[in-house]
Every structure is written in C-alpha cells, then in structure tokens.
Amino acid sequence: MRCLKTILVILILGAGLLAQDLRLTASVNRNNITDKDLLTYSVTIEGIRDFPDVPPPESQDFVLISGPSQSSSIQIINGQMSATKTITWQIAPTRTGRLTIPPVTVKYRGKDYATGAVTVNVSGSTSGQSQARSVAPAQSAGSDNRKDEVFLKATVPQTTIYKGAELNVSFDLYYRNVRTFGRKKLPDAQGFWIEEFPAPSQPNITNETVNGVPYRKAMIQQIALFATTTGDLTIDPLVIDCEVVQTNQRRRSVFDDFFDDSFFNDPLFSSTKVVTVQSAPIKIRVKPLPENGQPATFSGAVGKFSIESSIDTLKTRPDQALTLRFKISGSGNINSLQLPPLNLPNSVEVFEPKIAKKIDNKSGEIRGSVTYEYVLIPRRPGLLSIPALTFAYFDPETENYRTLTTRAFNVRVSGNASSPSGPSAGLSKSEISMLGQDIRFIMREPTTWRKPHETVFSQFWFWLLNGAALLIFLGAIGLRWWTDKLESNLTFARRRRAWPKVQARVRVLQERLAGNDTADFYSQLDQALIGYIADRLGLALAGLGPGEIEPALRQRLPDSDLVKATLKLLIRLDEIRFLPDAIADEEPAGMLKNVRELLNNLSKVI
Amino acid sequence: MRLLRLLLPVLLLTSLLFGKPEAELDRLFQEGNAAYQAENYTESIRLYEEALTRGYACGPLYFNLGNAYYRTGSVGRAILNYERAVRQMPNDPNVTFNLRLANLSVKDKIDVPPPFFLLRWNERLVNLWDARGWAGLFSVLLLLAVTGLAVLLNFDLGRLRPVLKSASLALGLLSLLVILLFGQKYRIETAADQGIIISSAVSSLAAPQAASTELFIVHEGTKVKILDVDEDWLKIELVDGKQGWVPASNIVKI
Numbered sequence: 001m002r003c004l005k006t007i008l009v010i011l012i013l014g015a016g017l018l019a020q021d022l023r024l025t026a027s028v029n030r031n032n033i034t035d036k037d038l039l040t041y042s043v044t045i046e047g048i049r050d051f052p053d054v055p056p057p058e059s060q061d062f063v064l065i066s067g068p069s070q071s072s073s074i075q076i077i078n079g080q081m082s083a084t085k086t087i088t089w090q091i092a093p094t095r096t097g098r099l100t101i102p103p104v105t106v107k108y109r110g111k112d113y114a115t116g117a118v119t120v121n122v123s124g125s126t127s128g129q130s131q132a133r134s135v136a137p138a139q140s141a142g143s144d145n146r147k148d149e150v151f152l153k154a155t156v157p158q159t160t161i162y163k164g165a166e167l168n169v170s171f172d173l174y175y176r177n178v179r180t181f182g183r184k185k186l187p188d189a190q191g192f193w194i195e196e197f198p199a200p201s202q203p204n205i206t207n208e209t210v211n212g213v214p215y216r217k218a219m220i221q222q223i224a225l226f227a228t229t230t231g232d233l234t235i236d237p238l239v240i241d242c243e244v245v246q247t248n249q250r251r252r253s254v255f256d257d258f259f260d261d262s263f264f265n266d267p268l269f270s271s272t273k274v275v276t277v278q279s280a281p282i283k284i285r286v287k288p289l290p291e292n293g294q295p296a297t298f299s300g301a302v303g304k305f306s307i308e309s310s311i312d313t314l315k316t317r318p319d320q321a322l323t324l325r326f327k328i329s330g331s332g333n334i335n336s337l338q339l340p341p342l343n344l345p346n347s348v349e350v351f352e353p354k355i356a357k358k359i360d361n362k363s364g365e366i367r368g369s370v371t372y373e374y375v376l377i378p379r380r381p382g383l384l385s386i387p388a389l390t391f392a393y394f395d396p397e398t399e400n401y402r403t404l405t406t407r408a409f410n411v412r413v414s415g416n417a418s419s420p421s422g423p424s425a426g427l428s429k430s431e432i433s434m435l436g437q438d439i440r441f442i443m444r445e446p447t448t449w450r451k452p453h454e455t456v457f458s459q460f461w462f463w464l465l466n467g468a469a470l471l472i473f474l475g476a477i478g479l480r481w482w483t484d485k486l487e488s489n490l491t492f493a494r495r496r497r498a499w500p501k502v503q504a505r506v507r508v509l510q511e512r513l514a515g516n517d518t519a520d521f522y523s524q525l526d527q528a529l530i531g532y533i534a535d536r537l538g539l540a541l542a543g544l545g546p547g548e549i550e551p552a553l554r555q556r557l558p559d560s561d562l563v564k565a566t567l568k569l570l571i572r573l574d575e576i577r578f579l580p581d582a583i584a585d586e587e588p589a590g591m592l593k594n595v596r597e598l599l600n601n602l603s604k605v606i
Numbered sequence: 607m608r609l610l611r612l613l614l615p616v617l618l619l620t621s622l623l624f625g626k627p628e629a630e631l632d633r634l635f636q637e638g639n640a641a642y643q644a645e646n647y648t649e650s651i652r653l654y655e656e657a658l659t660r661g662y663a664c665g666p667l668y669f670n671l672g673n674a675y676y677r678t679g680s681v682g683r684a685i686l687n688y689e690r691a692v693r694q695m696p697n698d699p700n701v702t703f704n705l706r707l708a709n710l711s712v713k714d715k716i717d718v719p720p721p722f723f724l725l726r727w728n729e730r731l732v733n734l735w736d737a738r739g740w741a742g743l744f745s746v747l748l749l750l751a752v753t754g755l756a757v758l759l760n761f762d763l764g765r766l767r768p769v770l771k772s773a774s775l776a777l778g779l780l781s782l783l784v785i786l787l788f789g790q791k792y793r794i795e796t797a798a799d800q801g802i803i804i805s806s807a808v809s810s811l812a813a814p815q816a817a818s819t820e821l822f823i824v825h826e827g828t829k830v831k832i833l834d835v836d837e838d839w840l841k842i843e844l845v846d847g848k849q850g851w852v853p854a855s856n857i858v859k860i
C-alpha cells in the first residue's frame with residue numbers, strides 16, 4: 001500500500017454533454033505487482049444519477065477472481081450535486097510482463113463511453129512455488145515474516161490430455177495456523193465440463209516442508225474436468241478465504257513461560273484475520289482424439305465403458321409394448337455419452353427413449369451409467385429382429401478405440417393385430433353373404449396343357465386360317481382381274497386361249513385319224529398350226545402363210561432353229577396340200593406327231 | 607390338301623421331339639388331386655408346383671393349386687393362382703367364386719369407384735372369352751367375309767348378290783369388332799405388370815432404399831400394378847392410385 005499509485009485516465013466522450021457530464025475512470029490499486037498478487041481494478045462513474053451497467057474488464061492476461069462490488073456516494077458541493085459510483089473487481093495476472101487492462105465500455109443513453117486502458121507491470125514470482133499463489137493480505141503488508149503462512153496449490157497429474165478424457169485437479173491448502181476456510185469461488189474453466197468431488201468432511205492433514213518451511217497440508221477440494229474443446233485451455237484459480245490465527249508479538253515476560261503452553265497457544269485465545277488465498281491458473285493442452293482407427297459409430301465417449309442390453313420379453317402380441325434397455329456404465333465423460341441410433345424395422349413403433357444418467361463421484365473418479373429405455377410397439381405379427389448395437393469409446397490409457405457390441409434380440413410377435421377394423425369391415429352385402437361359405441372343390445381333369453405364356457400367335461391353326469383368308473382374298477382379286485382382262489383385251493384373250501384351242505383341234509384330228517378319216521387332214525393341221533402361231537403373236541389370220549409368219553417369228557426368236565423347223569413344216573404341209581403326189585411317202589400320224597412336238601416346243605418360247 | 611399332307615409328318619416329328627410330357631403332367635395333376643382329397647395340402651402343393659416346373663400349365667392346375675394354398679392359409683399365393691386360372695378360364699364360375707372368396711380375406715380393402723357403364727359392358731364383353739377364343743372367332747369371321755367377297759367378285763349371282771354383299775360387309779365389320787376385343791383380352795392376358803403381394807404385410811416406402819420413409823402398408827393378397835423396377839425393388843401402384851416401393855421378394859407377378 002505504500003507504493004500505491006493510481007493512474008487515472010479520464011476520458012470524456014460526447015462533447016455535447018452539458019447538463020449531464022458523464023465521466024468514466026478506470027484505476028488499479030497498484031501498478032507494480034508480482035504474478036502472485038491480486039489487483040483491484042475499479043471503474044468510477046461520475047456526473048450522472050442513473051448509473052448504467054458496467055461490464056467486467058476482458059483480457060486474456062487477467063482472470064477475474066471476485067467482484068463486482070459497488071459503492072456509490074452523493075455529494076453536494078456549492079449547491080451542485082455530484083454522484084459517484086465505483087465498481088471494483090479483484091483480478092489476477094496470468095503472465096508476467098507489461099500487461100494492459102483494456103478499456104471498459106459502458107453504454108449510456110445510446111452512446112458508448114470507454115475508460116482508458118490501464119498498464120500494469122507484473123514481475124516474476126519470488127517464491128519457488130510454480131503452481132502456488134499466495135496473496136499477502138493488505139493489512140499485513142508490513143510483516144513479511146507472515147507472508148507465506150498460507151498458500152493454495154493446485155495439482156494436476158498431467159498437463160496434456162485428450163479431449164473428453166478425465167483430468168482430476170486437487171487443491172491443497174498449505175498452512176501453518178488456519179482455523180477455518182471458506183470457499184469463495186469454484187474455479188471456472190472455459191471449455192471444460194466440471195464435475196466436483198465431494199469435499200472431505202474431515203480433511204486428511206499431513207505435514208510437508210516447502211523450501212525449508214514446515215507446513216501442514218490439507219486437500220480441500222478435488223474436481224474432475226472433461227475437456228469439451230481442443231487447444232490450450234486454462235483452469236482458473238480456486239479462491240478461498242482463510243481465517244488465519246495471528247500470533248501476537250508480545251514482549252516476552254515472566255508469564256511467557258506460563259502462557260507458552262499448548263492451552264494458551266490454542267487459536268481460541270488468539271486473534272484471527274481473514275486472508276484470501278488463490279491457486280495459480282493452470283494451462284492445459286487438450287489434444288484432439290486420434291483420427292486413426294476411429295470407428296464410424298464413435299460419438300465422443302472417452303474413458304472405460306461397458307454396455308449391456310436387455311429386453312423384457314421375447315414373445316409378444318402385436319400392439320403390445322416391449323421395453324428395450326441399453327445401459328452404458330463405466331468411468332469417463334458420462335455426460336457426453338450418446339447411444340448410436342437404433343435401426344429397427346418399420347413394422348415396429350418406437351417412442352423417444354427415456355434417458356437416465358447416474359453419476360457417482362465418490363470413488364476418486366467420475367463413474368456412472370446412462371440408461372436408455374425404449375418402448376417398442378410391434379404393429380404386425382412376425383419375427384421382429386432387434387439388431388445388435390455397436391458402441392465405441394476411446395480409452396485414453398491405452399490410447400486406442402474400443403468397440404462394444406450388444407446382444408441382438410429376436411422377438412416373436414404372434415397373434416393377430418387387434419386392429420379396430422375387423423375382417424368384415426368394408427365388405428359389401430354380397431361379400432358378407434359369402435363369408436360363411438367355403439371354396440369350391442378342385443377340378444378333377446386337366447384341360448389342354450399349354451406353356452403358360454404361349455399366346456395365340458404361336459398357334460398353327462391361327463396362321464392357317466388367316467393365311468387362307470389372305471389367299472382367298474388375293475385369289476379372288478386376281479381372278480377378277482384375269483377375267484376382266486380376257487373380256488376387254490382381244491389380243492390377250494387370243495394369246496391366252498391359243499393353247500387350249502390348238503390342243504382341241506389336234507385332239508379332233510387325232511380322233512379322225514383313228515377313224516381313218518383323212519380327208520382335209522393336212523389342211524386342218526396346217527390351219528391349226530398357223531392359227532396357234534397367229535394367236536400367240538397377235539397376227540391377223542387372213543392370208544397368212546409361211547412368208548408372212550417368218551419375219552414375225554424371226555423378230556420374236558432372232559436366231560433359233562425352231563423358226564427354221566416351223567417354216568420347214570409349214571412349207572411341207574403346203575406342199576402336201578397342193579401337190580397330192582407328195583402324200584404318198586408321208587404318214588399322217590407321223591406328221592401329226594411332228595406338229596405336236598413343234599407346238600410343244602413353240603409353247604415354251606412364244 | 608397337298609400342303610397338309612406335307613406338313614403332317616413334320617408336325618408329328620416336332621411333337622415327338624419337343625412333345626409335351628402330357629402323361630407325366632397328368633400323373634402329377636392326379637397325384638396332387640389325391641393328396642388334396644387326403645387333406646395333405648402341402649404335398650398337393652408340392653406336386654402341383656412340380657407340374658408347373660415342367661413348363662406347362664392349364665387352368666385347372668392353377669385353380670387346384672390356389673385351393674391348396676387357400677387351405678394352408680396362404681391367401682396371397684391362393685389369389686395369385688386363382689388370378690392365373692382366371693386368365694386361362696375367364697368364364698369358369700368356380701374360379702371366379704373362389705377368387706372372390708379368397709379376396710375377402712385380404713386386409714387391404716381399397717375402394718374403387720365403379721367404372722362408367724360403357725366401360726363395364728366392354729369389360730364384360732371382353733371377358734366373355736379368352737384371347738384364343740377371340741382370335742379363333744376373328745379368323746373364322748374374316749375367312750367367311752373374304753370368301754363372300756371372292757364370290758361377289760367372280761360370280762354372277764343375280765338376285766342373291768345384294769344379300770351376299772350385305773352379309774359379307776356385316777361379317778367384315780364384326781371381325782373388326784372381334785379383333786378389338788381380342789386386342790384388349792390379349793393385353794390383359796399377357797400383362798406382365800400385375801402382381802400379388804405374398805408376404806403378410808409389407809411396408810411400401812417412398813424410395814427404393816430400406817431406410818426410406820414408410821408411406822403405407824400393403825397386406826397379403828392385394829393385387830398391385832408394377833410400374834418400375836430398380837434392382838431388388840418394385841414400384842407398385844394400388845388400385846386407388848397410391849404408389850410406393852416394395853422389396854421384389856414380396857411380390858409375384860401373375
């Protein structure tokens with residue numbers, strides 16, 4: 001307190017403020033401190049009567065130990081009233097060096113007012129305790145011999161942990177003469193889930209010598225921390241108030257020997273004072289869980305767990321509820337346990353699970369269990385299979401993932417669903433009249449065996465009938481066309497009728513020859529032959545002789561022996577007709593045969 | 607006639623080579639019937655199904671198989687076989703009766719609005735005969751109409767001519783009508799998109815994935831229309847128009 005020096009930084013904002021002149025001031029009780037000391041930071045508001053809320057200073061370099069405490073005063077000087085309000089916090093530095101407390105901003109009537117920044121020099125600690133902080137009470141600043149009569153030490157087993165792993169922090173009070181202590185503030189730890197162990201009702205007190213000074217040591221608080229994020233995190237200090245017994249520095253007298261016994265040294269007879277002690281903040285490095293080998297079903301459980309599943313029955317009826325339970329128990333971050341989703345068939349109705357968490361902090365580590373209770377209602381008969389559930393957790397001790405699998409259940413759901421609509425719902429009258437009846441009896445004889453997917457298109461008769469229809473249709477059209485042509489086209493008709501005509505004549509001649517009627521035979525034969533050729537070639541019959549036939553035949557058959565043979569025969573026939581002597585060496589039958597052969601040959605080409 | 611004489615040995619030969627094992631089929635059919643009468647329905651199902659594995663079937667076989675399934679309580683398969691029997695014998699009162707009776711046990715009662723009366727008449731007319739019958743009638747009518755036409759074209763009939771003319775015209779129009787009926791019946795008979803649910807209850811999902819949303823449940827025996835196939839999933843449509851995906855193993859095509 002002797003070197004107490006106050007920096008006042010006055011910042012006046014809003015030049016237009018005349019009537020209500022708000023002044024905001026930030027100050028600290030001293031500027032040069034060690035990293036074990038506490039700092040009192042005050043913000044003073046002057047000039048107005050309705051005071052706005054003032055937020056605490058925010059800085060990485062300081063932690064808030066206590067506060068805010070407020071005091072206000074009203075003064076009337078020369079008839080002018082001035083009101084002052086002071087808000088005070090206890091803060092502690094987290095590192096050494098020249099530290100700056102940033103300005104605090106206050107919002108008042110829509111305007112922002114800011115204090116100035118305050119700079120504090122923090123020197124390194126003089127005490128050898130790295131994780132202990134002792135604060136000399138202000139009153140005893142003069143008596144250095146009492147400075148370290150009490151201090152608080154926070155201990156962690158390790159400073160690097162996995163995310164989600166349990167970290168036990170114990171706070172030990174080192175003291176020489178403390179009557180009672182009261183916890184002022186449980187450490188705050190951003191990024192941690194904090195679970196408190198019950199404070200021992202009778203602390204176990206041991207003797208320990210620190211830097212040659214004998215202390216009594218009592219474990220006063222133990223907490224378990226589970227990191228919920230990764231990175232560098234800080235465990236804030238634990239602050240307690242101790243009632244320290246003051247040994248009075250009296251002049252030794254004769255009575256001293258008398259009084260100097262255990263009875264009069266009893267604290268009851270001594271005066272006490274309250275000392276605030278806090279531990280040092282602890283930096284913890286939180287590692288993310290290894291990606292390597294992380295099971296797909298992993299949901300953040302870290303510790304040591306076991307899982308069991310149970311079901312109340314394996315045989316049920318539709319629409320009757322079943323209870324399916326999963327219980328995860330063990331030690332670790334019970335609070336962040338999550339059961340992987342159930343994969344149930346659609347035939348079953350699942351209700352939101354009832355989740356019961358039980359945390360046991362009595363055994364030096366955080367143990368507990370989470371019970372998921374599902375109510376299932378199968379909606380239809382059959383085998384309901386409840387698949388096995390896989391639960392994965394990370395074991396920070398062995399640093400690997402473990403996977404647990406529950407039992408799978410097969411529930412037999414038998415009987416009929418008691419649905420409100422009975423079997424006769426939605427039936428028509430005629431259908432209801434059928435209800436009492438039974439199916440008709442089987443058929444005794446098979447019908448024709450067919451391939452099931454054989455259609456009529458693979459049936460022979462189908463194609464036969466339709467083919468016949470087509471043939472008849474085409475035939476009828478063709479016939480009609482034929483007859484039309486015969487009637488309308490004479491040349492065509494002669495050509496078409498030439499063959500039957502000549503055949504008929506030859507047949508007549510043959511009959512006459514058989515009856516020895518040779519009169520006019522050659523003449524008839526000649527006419528039949530010429531008539532045929534004329535019909536086929538479309539020549540006029542009148543005055544037709546070999547001379548007229550030859551060019552027409554030659555034109556039709558350019559070089560063929562048949563023309564010569566035809567002419568030869570025609571000339572021969574003419575000879576016989578006009579020179580009766582020539583008949584003598586000629587056989588009528590042979591001639592007829594020649595003519596028929598010739599006709600046959602001609603019919604193939606003309 | 608000469609053509610027939612030529613074809614006959616060929617037909618005989620093919621029927622010998624690829625002939626129907628009729629004796630074997632008849633035996634299985636009768637054995638199945640005997641097992642049915644002895645109330646040994648599972649055995650009769652086995653025998654009937656074995657006959658089906660030979661690649662041949664007939665209406666009575668499907669009917670009897672449907673009866674056997676009905677007796678064992680498999681309504682879905684009973685309906686499936688009755689439906690197949692109906693395709694073979696559309697007018698058999700026993701088949702239609704048993705099909706109606708089996709359909710009473712189907713849980714899904716889907717209300718279908720009655721069709722327009724003309725459509726109803728048309729449906730009745732179409733179902734009067736099977737496709738084979740309609741095809742035969744068509745062939746005969748066509749043959750008669752064509753013969754009438756041939757006679758008209760090529761012969762002078764005198765006073766009979768107008769009579770024959772109107773007769774063959776009527777026959778031609780009739781054959782056109784019959785071929786329309788045949789077409790409908792043929793489509794019904796060869797429809798490959800009809801199926802029967804054979805599992806007691808199936809969830810119909812919104813997508814062909816097991817984890818997808820359940821839309822509705824169809825029960826055994828319900829007749830569905832198959833709209834689409836995706837690997838092991840079928841997209842079905844109920845008579846009332848509801849659509850969903852169902853695992854293919856739950857449905858047998860008629």
